[in-house]
Amino acid sequence: MIAAENLKKKFGRKEVLKEMNFFIEKGETVGVVGPNGAGKSTLLRILATLMKSSGGSVQIDGLDVRKEQKRIRQKIGYVPQEIAVYHELTTRENLRFFAKLAKGSSEERWMQRCEEWRLAEHLDKKVKHLSGGNQRKLNILIAMLHDPDLLILDEPTVGIDISAKQEIVNDLRQLGREGKTILYSSHDAQELETLCTSFLILKEGELLFYGSKQKVRQFGSVAQSENFAETLGEIVG
Numbered sequence: 001m002i003a004a005e006n007l008k009k010k011f012g013r014k015e016v017l018k019e020m021n022f023f024i025e026k027g028e029t030v031g032v033v034g035p036n037g038a039g040k041s042t043l044l045r046i047l048a049t050l051m052k053s054s055g056g057s058v059q060i061d062g063l064d065v066r067k068e069q070k071r072i073r074q075k076i077g078y079v080p081q082e083i084a085v086y087h088e089l090t091t092r093e094n095l096r097f098f099a100k101l102a103k104g105s106s107e108e109r110w111m112q113r114c115e116e117w118r119l120a121e122h123l124d125k126k127v128k129h130l131s132g133g134n135q136r137k138l139n140i141l142i143a144m145l146h147d148p149d150l151l152i153l154d155e156p157t158v159g160i161d162i163s164a165k166q167e168i169v170n171d172l173r174q175l176g177r178e179g180k181t182i183l184y185s186s187h188d189a190q191e192l193e194t195l196c197t198s199f200l201i202l203k204e205g206e207l208l209f210y211g212s213k214q215k216v217r218q219f220g221s222v223a224q225s226e227n228f229a230e231t232l233g234e235i236v237g
């Protein structure tokens with residue numbers, strides 16, 4: 001589904017992504033992991049067609065991200081770190097507003113999702129009165145209004161409590177079971193372990209590792225470790 005070949009990104013002289021190669025299969029839930037400044041957001045923005053690479057290529061379902069932005073945007077939903085909804089409008093008004101901008105959205109489908117994600121009871125509340133967790137859920141639902149196959153989420157659970165995080169992780173797992181492909185960046189090893197089927201691990205712009213959760217466990221000197229966070233820490237050093 002996503003094929004990156006010698007993907008590079010520079011800001012001025014600074015190489016932020018260095019010759020990355022990977023292939024992500026459809027239906028994977030990929031944890032994008034690495035220390036601060038590793039290049040995670042940059043990579044996700046390039047895949048979401050919001051930023052141009054400096055070299056190499058990326059294809060999503062055979063479409064080149066540099067040339068076919070419109071068609072790719074129909075296939076992907078991008079959830080930024082910041083909550084990008086109207087706080088003075090209600091949940092329903094936000095969904096209706098963004099649905100008008102999203103080609104192929106269906107009120108029946110998003111109402112169904114609101115039920116599944118326990119947002120239905122908050123439809124007529126102003127967003128500013130929703131909990132942080134429900135604001136995050138709304139942010140994700142808005143990115144999914146056009147029913148994309150690929151969902152790209154950049155630290156979508158920052159700043160919310162543990163139970164809200166768990167709810168979101170469970171809801172995303174359900175999307176994974178429905179066959180969506182998910183790219184998910186986070187610093188939280190526990191939620192990554194629960195949610196993800198494979199991992200893309202970056203450090204200082206280098207791709208250190210891409211592979212299944214089982215392979216992560218076999219990596220490095222803590223191969224026998226039961227502690228997933230420790231294993232991730234071992235890889236990024």
Ligand SMILES: Nc1ncnc2c1ncn2[C@@H]1O[C@H](COP(=O)(O)OP(=O)(O)OP(=O)(O)O)[C@@H](O)[C@H]1O
Nearest residue numbers: 011012014016034035036037038039040041042043
């Ligand atoms: N627009 C920009 N101009 C110059 N440098 C940038 C720009 N955006 C990002 N960088 C630099 O690129 C590097 C990678 O940044 P990026 O935000 O992709 O890292 P990250 O892994 O997402 O970090 P974090 O976990 O802190 O969000 C950092 O050194 C950052 O300072």
